[in-house]
Amino acid sequence: MDAKHVDKNESSTKVSFDSKGLIERWQQTLGQIKDACESSQTDNVTLLAVSKTKPVSMIAALAEQGQQHFGENYLQEALEKIEVLKNDTKASEVVWHYIGSIQRNKTRDIAENFDWVQTLERDIIAKRLNEQRPESMTPLNVLIQLNIDNEDSKSGCLPSELPKLIASIKDYKRLCLRGLMIIPSKADTDAFVRTQKLFNEIKDAHSELIAWDTLSMGMSGDMAEAIAGGSTTVRVGTAIFGARD
Numbered sequence: 001m002d003a004k005h006v007d008k009n010e011s012s013t014k015v016s017f018d019s020k021g022l023i024e025r026w027q028q029t030l031g032q033i034k035d036a037c038e039s040s041q042t043d044n045v046t047l048l049a050v051s052k053t054k055p056v057s058m059i060a061a062l063a064e065q066g067q068q069h070f071g072e073n074y075l076q077e078a079l080e081k082i083e084v085l086k087n088d089t090k091a092s093e094v095v096w097h098y099i100g101s102i103q104r105n106k107t108r109d110i111a112e113n114f115d116w117v118q119t120l121e122r123d124i125i126a127k128r129l130n131e132q133r134p135e136s137m138t139p140l141n142v143l144i145q146l147n148i149d150n151e152d153s154k155s156g157c158l159p160s161e162l163p164k165l166i167a168s169i170k171d172y173k174r175l176c177l178r179g180l181m182i183i184p185s186k187a188d189t190d191a192f193v194r195t196q197k198l199f200n201e202i203k204d205a206h207s208e209l210i211a212w213d214t215l216s217m218g219m220s221g222d223m224a225e226a227i228a229g230g231s232t233t234v235r236v237g238t239a240i241f242g243a244r245d
């Protein structure tokens, strides 16, 4: 057997990497979140580990340490990882978040395999996810991705379209609308605070949205600012897993 062949057979959770370094970076990230929470006098920030392009063995190693939430952007890659980890007892508690762009013809795979979708921006996609979420599963948790910078080139629902989208989604029985997600541009220094204001206004205006509790903001480079601005979920890739190719 040549080396390539061996790799293939070992494809599941055995790709080698520096697991000590990985766990150290993860612990460091948790420490930074804790510090930011203390400065902002909050305590309910969830770490979403963004594992796109990284091997499933890294996910398994962190799951074993107690990391529960993982985010993936590329559907095919994600489905393969989910399948592998289903059979890994230590990783079977993983909560999967889809954070990539959603193609209309791929909604069924998302509805059947994920616990959360953070990148919902159009009613047609919400409608399909609602129809395709299996009855045997709990409702799919969803966040509306908001284009807080109002830039045409960026994905996300425009603030002006938000009321209409919320009005449709809240009636979908197989979806559970939890809040908002943003990827602000660097130049937009008060995006976090503006989004938190909007988030709270929606909460006050819609008492029927009983699960409206999640504000997904902040990545490796701006975690602390996002937490100071009211984030309840930070999505961290590079700081934990290292640079992506």
Ligand SMILES: *Cc1c(COP(=O)(O)O)cnc(C)c1O
Residues within 6 Å of the ligand: 050, 052, 073, 099, 183, 219, 220, 221, 235, 236, 237, 238, 239
């Ligand atoms: C890749 C990605 C992240 C993680 O970014 P890092 O800078 O590597 O922490 C967070 N959110 C989304 C939507 C992403 O696509």
